[in-house]
Amino acid sequence: MPKIHRIQQILENSLFAWLGLALILAIAGNSIEIPSWLQVVGRSHPLLLHFPIVLLIFGVVFFWLPDKNSEVKEIGSFSLLIGSNFAGITVIAGLLLAKEDYEGSELNWHQWMGIAAYGISMLLYFYRNSKAQLLKPLSLVLVLSVVVTGHLGANLTHGSDFLLAPIKSNETPKVQLADARVFEDLVQPILESKCQSCHKEGKIKGELRLDQLEGIRKGGKSGPFVLAGNTEESLLTQRIHLPKEEKKHMPPKNKEQLTEEEIEILTAWVNSGADFEKKVRELPAESDLFMLASQKFTNEKTYDFEEADPDDIAELNNFFRKVNPLYPESPALEVSYFGISAFDPNSLEDLKKVKEQVVKINLNKMPLEGIDLSFLKTFSNLEELQLNFSDLTDDQLAELSQLENLESLAISGNPISDSSIPSILKFKNLRKLFAWQTGLSEAGKQELKEKITDVEIDFGFNAANVNYELNAPKLVYDEILFQDSTLLEIKHPIKTVEIRYTLDGTKPDSINSPLYTEPVWVKNTSKINARVFAKDWIGSAEESILLFKSGIHPSEVTLLKEPNKQYKAQEGRTLNDQIKGKNNHTTGEWLGYQDNPFDVEVKFDPNKRPSRVVLSLLYSESAYIFPPQQAEVWVKEGTSWRSVINEVPEQSTEAKNARFEALAYDLPASDFSSIRIRLTPIAKLPSWHPGAGSKGWVFVDEVLLED
Incomplete structure (x- = not known):
């Protein structure tokens, strides 16, 4: 018993030592230099905190048990004493841990609630034998403070919605492309899900805070988080491509990684200027960011009105009028008229049957002169009205001005004057x-531009003395990896342009390159480049695609050097x-090599000897993935190997977006049974690269044998 009593005294005295040390760290901790061995103690905070929680609550239970005998009281006292000591140690460890990239009001609340819980546990212990009426309420306050402290700590570690996340709805509200904002709806959700757990109020690693715009604009101790248009100097794009x-x-390898789409979005956002206010619809339609956004956000606006009677829709459809859902399963309807000679003005009245559901009407080129259009005022959900080249007058347009929900109006080719303004x-x-091509004067056009600045107005194109660059063409194909051949189509919205293309990776010109007149059969691995040209226009930028022919299927592929363990795929x-x-x-689809060269032996059916070998590669300079420093190919003739290729591929001179590339080599006509290929990664990145002097990478996903 004396020994137990002695231990009890030591533990009781320790309580005051922990309290004093905790108050010193809480009040003056910023002026104290913490040695590295104490940082280890601080990082044990998540491990230690479970002990006091259990022991303190266990001790509190004894305050509520009736008729406590001396032995029961002793158990409760020791539980409270040991729990209080652990609480003190845990508080001190937490205060030490807080010196490592933690700050903010949530951290302060967590700290002082922890100290308060510790102080209340001390009071309960030293006054446990008194008859005070406040002991039981105080024990409940202790339990509450422990719960709140733990909740605040979980918020710091896991995020503010960690506790209630399982019962929250996982459904993401649909955002329309027309309403979506680039940062708020496209970029910020990625930062919230993959970055903010380490860079937010209470936990600001690297002095970088991403839960507020001010912190994003400010950047961290390693540099600016984003620099508009500069992916090399922006901390964001530097780290995610490593x-x-x-x-x-970033994110650290023990955290959930960014998806391919998320990396593309963040990179395109920085490239496009890292704007925090712009709407998606304000982006150029051909930009990478707009294309990514158009895949993510819906053009399918939701409507809350009831569907029209299917019989009514069927009755309205005939050879000169089509009434269809705006998109599958939508209650909204679009109406289109065809054929000037078949147009019956009285048929417009028929649309009243579905006036609640019609959101779009196309009356382009229909003869509307003198027709009363006032009935359209009852089409309360009409959003788009196309009246191009329909002989529309100023008076008729005045009748339509009461369409409160109209968002898009097309009146080109009509004798509309300034009176319609x-x-x-x-x-x-x-x-x-x-x-x-309306009757609006130049002064009238300028007046409209000045008075409705929030409306996108298109008065047509005036090419006088101005040369504009054409949009790039669109390359349409079935598969990027084809067996024997694949059909390639090249399209452009302007039908009168000339489309020129090449199949060897060279830049097309307007004179010597083949003129595209019909779809092209691609029969070998080819890098297709296409441009469009037209008189008085600047030729478009190149549109490129690399199509791969799978060709002969190897009978055996043997890796002679192991890939990096992080990138070994299958x-x-x-x-x-x-x-x-x-x-x-x-x-997880690529073999990555850095310390070893890519070295492989490929065998094939002796009756199907290939004439060319193609290596499918990935280049991404910002991720240290470069063309190989050296490419070597051998063929096995009989029992000996003969070198047939030993070249230095052209190296990158700037950082570009991740892209497919290929190295293709013709094979000799001799009788050989195997091919050996070796690609040596670049030993030192060039001086222009942020990682100059570091080792580069080679990434390969297919070895293709063409007959």
């Missing part, structure tokens, strides 16, 4: 106005699985 095993790669100004929700099977990797090295 190989996963690099120490500075007051009518146009009355459209409350107008977003787009198309008014080519090892040798990866190189002939006929699955083209995505343009992101972290998707």
Whole structure:
């Protein structure tokens, strides 16, 4: 018993030592230099905190047990004493841990609530034998403070919605493309889900805070988080493109990684200017960011009105009028008229049967002169009205100005004069106005531009003395990896342009390059480049695609050097699985080499000897993935190997977006049974690269044999 009593005294005295040390750290901790060995104690905070929680609550229970005998009281006292000591140690460890990239009001509340819980546990222990009426209420306050402290700590570690996340709805509200904002709806959700757990109030690693715009604009101690248009100097794009095993790669490898789509969005956002206010619809339609957004956000606006009677819709459809849902399963309807000679003005009245559901009407080129259009005022949900080249007059336009929900109005090719300007100004929700070749004067056009600045107005194109660049063409194909051949189509919205193309990776010109007149059969691995040209226009930028022919299927593929353990995919099977990797090295479809060269032996059916070998590669300079420093190919003739290729591929001179590339080599006509290929990664990155002097990477996903 004396020994137990002695231990009890030591533990009781320790309580005051822990309290004093905790108050010193809480009040004056910023002026104290913490040695590294104490940082280890601080990092044990998550481990220690479970002990006091259990022991303190266990001790509190004894305050509520009736008829306590001396032995029961002793158990409760020791539980409270030991729990209080653990609470003190845990508080001190937490205060030490807080010196490592933690700050903010939530941290302060967590700290002082922890100290308060510790102080209340001390009071309960030392006054446990008194008859005070406040002991039981105080024990409940202790339990409450422990719960609140734990909740605040969980918020710091896991996020503010960690506790209630399982019962919250996982459904993400649909955002329309027309309403979506670039940062708020496209970029910020990625930062919230993948970055803010380490960079928010209470936990600001690297002095970088991402839960507020001010922190994002400010950046961290390593540099600016984003620099508009500069992916090389922006901390965001630097870190997300580093190989996963690099120490500075973000998110850390033990955290959930960014998807390929998320990496593309963040990179395109920085490239486009890292704007925090712009709407998606304000982006150029051909930009990478707009294309990514158009895949993510819906153009399918939701409507809360009831569907029209199917019999009514069926009755309205005939050879000169089509009434269809705006998109499958939508209650909204669009109406289109065809054929001037078949147009019956009285048929417009028929649309009243579905006036609640009609949101779009196309009356382009229909003869509307003198027709009363006032009935359209009852179409309360009409959003788009196309009246181009329909002989529309100023008076008729005035009748339409009461359409409160109209967002898009097309009146090109009509004798509309400046008298219609007051009518146009009355459209409350107008977003787009198309008014080519009207009777509006230049002064009238300028007046509209000045008075409805929030409306996108298109008065047509005036090419006088101005040369504009054409949009790039669109390349349409079935598969990026084809067996024998694939059909390639090249399209452009302007039908009168000339389309020129090449199949060897060279830049097309307007004179010597083949003229595209019909779809092209691609029969070998080819890099297709296409441009469009037209008189008085600047030729478009190149549009490129690399199409791969799978060709002869190897009978055996043997890796002679092991890939990096982080990027080993399906090892040798990866190189002939006929699955083209995505343009992101972290998707698990690529073999990555840095310390070893890529070295492989490929065998094939002796009756199907290949004439060319093609290596499918990934280049992404910002992720340290470069062309190989050296490419070597041998063929096995009999029992000996003969070198047939030994070259230095052209190296990168700037950082570009991740992309597919290929190295293709012709093979000799001799009788050989195997091919050996070796690609040596670049030993030192060039001086222009942020990682100058570091080792580069080689990434391969297919070895293709063409006959």
